[in-house]
Amino acid sequence: MHIVTAEEMRRLDRITIERLGIPAVALMENAGRAIAEEIIALCRRRGVGRAPLPARAARDGGAPHSAGAWAAGAAHEEAAAPGAGAAWNTAAGRALRGGNPSGGALAGAPKLHISGDAALMAEHAEDEHWLVLVGKGNNGGDGLVAARYLREAGIAVSLLYAVPPESLTGEAALQRDAAAAMGLPAAVHGGGSPGFAGYSGVLDALLGTGAAGAPRGAYAELIAAVNGSGKPVVSADIPSGLNADTGETHEPCIQASLTVCLAFLKRGLLQYPGSGAAGRIVVRSIGIPAGLAREEGLSAYWLTPAVLEGVLGVDVSRRRVPDGHKGTYGHVLVAAGSLRMSGAGLIAARASLRAGCGLATWAVPGKLLPLLVGAAPELMLADAGGQADGTWNAEAAEEVLNLAEKKDVLAVGPGIGRFQEDKEWLKRIWEGAECPLVVDADALNILAECDYRSWKSRREPVILTPHPGEMARLAGVSTMEIQRDRIGLALSYARERGVILVLKGAHTVIASPDGRIFVNTTGHPGMATGGAGDCLTGIIAGLLAQGLEGVQAAAFGVYLHGLAGEKAALLRDDPASVIASDIIEAL
Numbered sequence: 001m002h003i004v005t006a007e008e009m010r011r012l013d014r015i016t017i018e019r020l021g022i023p024a025v026a027l028m029e030n031a032g033r034a035i036a037e038e039i040i041a042l043c044r045r046r047g048v049g050r051a052p053l054p055a056r057a058a059r060d061g062g063a064p065h066s067a068g069a070w071a072a073g074a075a076h077e078e079a080a081a082p083g084a085g086a087a088w089n090t091a092a093g094r095a096l097r098g099g100n101p102s103g104g105a106l107a108g109a110p111k112l113h114i115s116g117d118a119a120l121m122a123e124h125a126e127d128e129h130w131l132v133l134v135g136k137g138n139n140g141g142d143g144l145v146a147a148r149y150l151r152e153a154g155i156a157v158s159l160l161y162a163v164p165p166e167s168l169t170g171e172a173a174l175q176r177d178a179a180a181a182m183g184l185p186a187a188v189h190g191g192g193s194p195g196f197a198g199y200s201g202v203l204d205a206l207l208g209t210g211a212a213g214a215p216r217g218a219y220a221e222l223i224a225a226v227n228g229s230g231k232p233v234v235s236a237d238i239p240s241g242l243n244a245d246t247g248e249t250h251e252p253c254i255q256a257s258l259t260v261c262l263a264f265l266k267r268g269l270l271q272y273p274g275s276g277a278a279g280r281i282v283v284r285s286i287g288i289p290a291g292l293a294r295e296e297g298l299s300a301y302w303l304t305p306a307v308l309e310g311v312l313g314v315d316v317s318r319r320r321v322p323d324g325h326k327g328t329y330g331h332v333l334v335a336a337g338s339l340r341m342s343g344a345g346l347i348a349a350r351a352s353l354r355a356g357c358g359l360a361t362w363a364v365p366g367k368l369l370p371l372l373v374g375a376a377p378e379l380m381l382a383d384a385g386g387q388a389d390g391t392w393n394a395e396a397a398e399e400v401l402n403l404a405e406k407k408d409v410l411a412v413g414p415g416i417g418r419f420q421e422d423k424e425w426l427k428r429i430w431e432g433a434e435c436p437l438v439v440d441a442d443a444l445n446i447l448a449e450c451d452y453r454s455w456k457s458r459r460e461p462v463i464l465t466p467h468p469g470e471m472a473r474l475a476g477v478s479t480m481e482i483q484r485d486r487i488g489l490a491l492s493y494a495r496e497r498g499v500i501l502v503l504k505g506a507h508t509v510i511a512s513p514d515g516r517i518f519v520n521t522t523g524h525p526g527m528a529t530g531g532a533g534d535c536l537t538g539i540i541a542g543l544l545a546q547g548l549e550g551v552q553a554a555a556f557g558v559y560l561h562g563l564a565g566e567k568a569a570l571l572r573d574d575p576a577s578v579i580a581s582d583i584i585e586a587l
């Protein structure tokens with residue numbers, strides 16, 4: 001699934017309207033209807049558990065806001081008197097003619113199955129009254145269309161305009177007139193906080209992708225009031241007050257329980273705090289062909305198995321060949337760990353094996369070697385030289401390069417600490433290793449102090465796996481700056497530096513120097529534990545060893561790591577007790 005910026009969304013809108021000739025008003029109709037359908041589904045779920053209600057038409061004969069319920073009544077009448085009316089003579093008529101004589105509420109009446117538009121009817125609709133907050137632009141237009149369909153489903157709706165309705169233009173003005181013609185009750189915000197008593201939910205159609213800066217005036221008042229109301233809020237496209245591109249939330253920003261995102265996922269919905277403000281996110285098609293995003297060269301994706309397979313060409317089934325042997329699946333070299341942090345190396349090396357590589361060698365300062373014998377029987381240990389106190393030194397780089405000669409991938413960094421001439425150590429490895437390189441942890445902190453663009457360029461890819469703090473040091477900005485726009489920053493860094501960047505955190509971002517972006521869908525808060533990052537390094541290295549390309553291994557590795565974290569969290573009574581070894585075992 002594609003992820004777009006507001007600007008890209010506008011471009012795709014324009015092309016659909018101008019090149020394909022699909023009118024803007026048709027897109028808006030689809031958008032509003034999709035939003036209404038999601039609200040109706042919400043009402044249905046809420047209604048489950050309450051006593052089933054009698055058909056509304058039979059009880060109140062079509063009170064205001066009961067159009068959908070009336071339709072239900074009409075259909076029941078049809079069922080009772082086959083062939084009597086013309087209103088339901090299509091699907092219903094066919095069902096009746098071929099009807100099942102044993103079914104039906106009335107003795108002898110055929111059982112009637114209704115599908116199509118009747119499915120829009122909201123059960124328990126009379127418990128619902130939604131307030132639709134309408135902004136000046138097309139987002140407001142979407143809200144007005146949704147209001148019509150809610151009303152059609154028998155749900156009471158009231159409109160509250162943020163601005164005088166006369167100021168609406170274009171398609172939104174058409175929708176304003178249609179809503180008025182349908183007699184939907186409407187008011188204009190008159191300042192202060194509107195009362196929310198009596199409403200069962202609020203549709204936020206104030207601001208969408210056309211918003212600029214923090215909500216002003218009536219918009220700000222309404223958003224603050226809604227947030228204080230305790231009512232469930234559904235946002236049209238994005239929560240009003242959210243920066244659609246960066247995920248920053250302005251003051252104030254709607255806190256939605258559901259966001260019905262239109263056509264394509266907006267970047268801001270996948271970055272915190274925006275993700276938090278959006279609640280559950282549903283993406284609904286509005287008639288803009290999905291293929292258009294690809295044709296237009298957009299290359300940011302929500303990392304699903306379909307994207308892994310279809311876009312990245314990863315064989316997610318991970319078939320092994322019947323006559324394969326350990327040599328078939330590659331050999332990982334991990335240069336990691338030191339006296340005080342040997343576990344980081346152990347975790348990375350073990351994770352590479354669990355990710356399926358055939359062999360893994362763990363290189364450590366020689367002093368540690370005897371202490372680690374038997375730490376993991378599947379691993380091979382190698383003496384990387386280093387200092388007498390079990391730490392690294394620049395000369396150890398030569399040992400690492402010798403060891404790397406017949407390896408398929410080299411992972412460096414976890415647990416190495418900082419040491420004298422560590423920049424020289426990393427430079428030698430960077431320039432000398434002729435296999436793909438994964439750089440993590442302290443190696444990233446070292447890299448941040450190097451002008452590595454002046455180093456000899458590499459033929460094989462480099463994958464950097466920083467967490468936000470390490471990314472901040474690499475990019476020379478604050479961690480807050482990084483978190484303000486993770487996707488944008490990861491992309492520009494990967495492009496400028498020619499590296500594959502894995503920016504860790506909730507919704508890890510994988511950025512490729514060719515401009516492709518993948519935002520991860522898997523993971524669990526229980527993974528916030530020491531060693532989880534070392535585990536990811538090992539997984540990515542293990543996949544590279546098996547022949548995956550750089551971006552494939554980075555994306556698939558991040559996906560699997562998150563999935564294993566989810567599984568590890570499930571396996572423990574309390575996800576807070578997940579440790580990195582659990583993630584490895586869950587692989």
Ligand SMILES: NC(=O)C1=CN([C@@H]2O[C@H](COP(=O)(O)OP(=O)(O)OC[C@H]3O[C@@H](n4cnc5c(N)ncnc54)[C@H](O)[C@@H]3O)[C@@H](O)[C@H]2O)[C@@H](O)CC1
Nearest residue numbers: 013027137138139207208209210211212213214215216237
């Ligand atoms: N063809 C299209 O362009 C479609 C657009 N759609 C909807 O249209 C939205 C984008 O519509 P627009 O571009 O009209 O923009 P918006 O509806 O997001 O709002 C823009 C209007 O809000 C006001 N505004 C902007 N920033 C503000 C602020 N900080 N405080 C107060 N008022 C502010 C301005 O008057 C501006 O005209 C999407 O999010 C989506 O909901 C859908 O209807 C589908 C089709």
Ligand SMILES: [K+]
Nearest residue numbers: 207236238240
């Ligand atoms: K909105």
